[in-house]
Amino acid sequence: MIVRITGKLVSANGDGAILDRDGVCYEVFVPAFALNALSNKLGQTVTLHTIEYYEGSAMGGNIYPRLVGFLEQDDRLFFIEFIKVKGLGYRKALRAFAQPVKNIASAIEQGDIKLLSTLPEIGKRTAEQLVASLRGKLDRFTWAKGTVTSGQMENLDQIQREALEVLLQLGEKRSEAVDLIQKVCQADENLKDPARIVEMVYKCKSGTI
Numbered sequence: 001m002i003v004r005i006t007g008k009l010v011s012a013n014g015d016g017a018i019l020d021r022d023g024v025c026y027e028v029f030v031p032a033f034a035l036n037a038l039s040n041k042l043g044q045t046v047t048l049h050t051i052e053y054y055e056g057s058a059m060g061g062n063i064y065p066r067l068v069g070f071l072e073q074d075d076r077l078f079f080i081e082f083i084k085v086k087g088l089g090y091r092k093a094l095r096a097f098a099q100p101v102k103n104i105a106s107a108i109e110q111g112d113i114k115l116l117s118t119l120p121e122i123g124k125r126t127a128e129q130l131v132a133s134l135r136g137k138l139d140r141f142t143w144a145k146g147t148v149t150s151g152q153m154e155n156l157d158q159i160q161r162e163a164l165e166v167l168l169q170l171g172e173k174r175s176e177a178v179d180l181i182q183k184v185c186q187a188d189e190n191l192k193d194p195a196r197i198v199e200m201v202y203k204c205k206s207g208t209i
Contacts, residue, residue: 001051001052002050002052002067003049003050003051003052004047004048004049004050005019005021005026005028005047005048005050005067005069006019006021006045006046006047006048007019007020007021007026007045007046008020008021008043008044008045008046009038009041009042009043009044009045009046010025010042011042012030012035012038012039012041012042013035013039015029015030015094016028016029016030016069017030017035017038017046017048017069019046019048026067027067028048028050028067028068028069029066029067029068029069029090029091029094030048030068030069030070030094031070031075031079031094031097031098032094032095032097032098032120033097033098033099033100034070034071034075034097037071038071046071048069048070048071049069049070049071049072049073049075049076050067050068050069050070050076051067051068051069051076051079051080051090052065052066052067053065053066053068053090054066055090055091066090068090068094072101074101074140074141075101077140077141078101078104078105078138078141079093079097081134081137081138082096082097082104082130082134084133084134085126085129085130085133085134086129086133087126087129088126092121093121095120095121096119096120096121096122097119098119098120099119101141102141102142103115104116104119105138105141105142106142108130108131108134108135108138109135109136109138109139109142109168109173109174110173110174110175111131111135111171111173113127113128113131116130116131135168136165136168136169142174155182156178156181156182159192159193159194159197160181160182160185160194160197162194163181163194163195163197163198163201164177164178164181166194166195166198167180167181167198167201170198177201180201180204180205181197181201183204184197184200184201184204185197188200
């Protein structure tokens with residue numbers, strides 16, 4: 001499998017880019033949000049982190065190798081998770097990537113169905129499937145993009161992380177939930193039960209403590 005390709009950027013438009021490697025040109029499909037960045041690098045040497053797949057009908061005997069490319073390794077890894085959701089193939093997922101990964105990952109973690117539904121190819125039903133399938137699994141992508149820092153997460157012990165997962169399942173936003181968990185646990189160092197932490201978080205939100 002081709003997982004990375006470096007070459008001179010010949011073009012970047014439509015669905016993707018063309019890279020020239022010593023006179024051999026490779027077509028690489030890229031997400032919509034990456035096209036603007038690539039269009040500013042025409043004639044330069046660029047590196048794309050790639051996924052190789054096959055497209056076509058085995059019944060008809062027409063199967064073609066394809067490359068999907070990303071500017072960042074994390075974007076590639078996120079895409080692999082994204083296409084695990086039912087109904088999202090490579091082409092459809094690429095069109096849906098009309099915003100940077102940081103925005104999509106944050107929307108999924110925060111359960112923002114409204115924002116996800118605005119992405120090309122993603123209606124309300126698919127947006128709900130994205131949240132149901134991926135929420136709570138995208139920490140590494142949101143940490144790097146500023147939603148919740150890795151330092152904040154490292155400050156949570158195992159019991160607090162369990163409480164965080166419960167709050168996420170109840171529809172709370174990750175960044176707010178982390179802040180509230182830290183707040184109530186700093187106020188009472190004897191909180192050592194996830195259920196009790198969740199209870200105190202909601203009391204904190206309601207202003208009863």
